[in-house]
Amino acid sequence: MPKRPNSVEELNLTHAILQRIPKGRTVTASELRQQLADAGINRDLRTLQRQLDMLSENYDIDRDDSSKPYRYKWKEFAKGLSLVGLSPQESLLLTLAEQHLNSLLPTKLMKSMQGFFTQARSQLGDKSKTKREREWLEKVRVVSTTQPLLPPKIDPLVFEQVSNALYANQWLEVDYKNAAGKRTETRVMPLGLAQQGQRMYLVCRFDGYDNERSLALNRIISAKVSTLTFERPKDFDLKQYDDDGRFGYGNGQHIKLSFRIDKDAGLHLLESPLSLDQRVVELDDAYEITATVVDSEMLEWWLRGFGDDVWAVNKEVISVVTT
Missing domain, CATH: 2.30.30.520 (SH3 type barrels.)
Incomplete structure (x- = not known):
């Protein structure tokens, strides 16, 4: 049996280390130290090395000491903590989060979670237990509402x-x-x-x-x-900041917008209104739309995108922006 921790702090450290030891690949003490640091757990390298040596003696953990630095991983048939800590549904959730929230989470947090993401991918790879969850990844997709473009390169x-x-x-x-x-x-x-x-x-x-x-x-x-x-x-x-239209190149000025739009081109506005106070008057060949919106360049681009299908555009300022 594993040696009993002498404090809650040591127990938490042991649990954090075990959660981050991968299956199917290896990790070094230095890599684990960085993952823990990204999660706000700071320990010196020697402490982690001693802890890993102890864990490899008491758990199904392989320690490759054929060269330095030593490398660690769960043994092939070991349960580890992945099956205990992650259900198939949680693995699916983590995999989707890794795919779609990668650019919206702090880099340190993403790095500290790599062990969990790896466990989730590994668990979803078990075809005998996660068939429905693996299929779900192929059943959902985020689609673009405009012409798809490749993202600009960010260092x-x-x-x-x-x-x-x-x-x-x-x-x-x-x-x-x-x-x-x-x-x-x-x-x-x-x-x-x-x-x-x-x-x-x-x-x-x-x-x-x-x-x-x-x-x-x-x-x-x-x-x-x-x-x-x-x-x-x-x-x-x-x-x-977003509601004020700043990302649409506006300055927060609200207007009462009215225009007429061809029925075919404007049908979607009946299902997805421009605002909560939008009013629609149905004419013979068009809809007359009135709504309170933020004035911005993006609004101009949107209106111009309809071409001749939009006419009689009028804007009435209802709030003045002070700087």
Whole structure:
């Protein structure tokens, strides 16, 4: 039997290590140490090595000591903690989360979860027990509402630094090139991360300013987390920032929009309204739509996309934005 831990802290450490030892591949003590550190569990390398040696003697864990660093994995037929800790449904959920939330979770968190993702994939590979769950991955898909485009390339190191700074409320040193090609090296306060279609944006405040800007991650040439932390502004709300149309190149100004649209082109607006107060008047050959929306360039692009199927467009300002 395993040696009984002498404290709750040691028990928690043992459990965390066992959860992160993979099956079907090996891991080193250094790799485990980094995974634990990303999860907020900091231990020196020698402590982990001693713990792994003890665990390999008392559990079905293979220790490959043919060369250094030693490598560890669960034995082929060992239950490990994966079958105890993850049901087939939980494995499915984790696999979907890894696929679709990869860019919306802090890099440190994703790294600390790699052991669980590996366990989930391994469990779903057991065809005798997870047939329905494996089939589900082929039954669902997120589809684009516009012409599909390949995502712009984002430097993985940049994304890691940005997400880590955002997670820890730390200032971020960036080298940024805007759409016009102007390059700026500055320090920013990261406040939010947003995915718009295939593009990722960092909402931030430049050092010395109290207004927000959105930086396209693919245009950040380099980024480095500062050791300086900040108090997250209480007057900033990412949802409100989005509701105000900032990602659609607006300034938060609300308008009463009205237009007429051909019935075939506008039928979807009866099912997916522009706003909660949308009103529709059915005419002989068209719908007359009235709704309160945020004015933005994205709204203009949307209206122009209908071509001659939209006419009689009118905008009435109902709120004035003050700066």
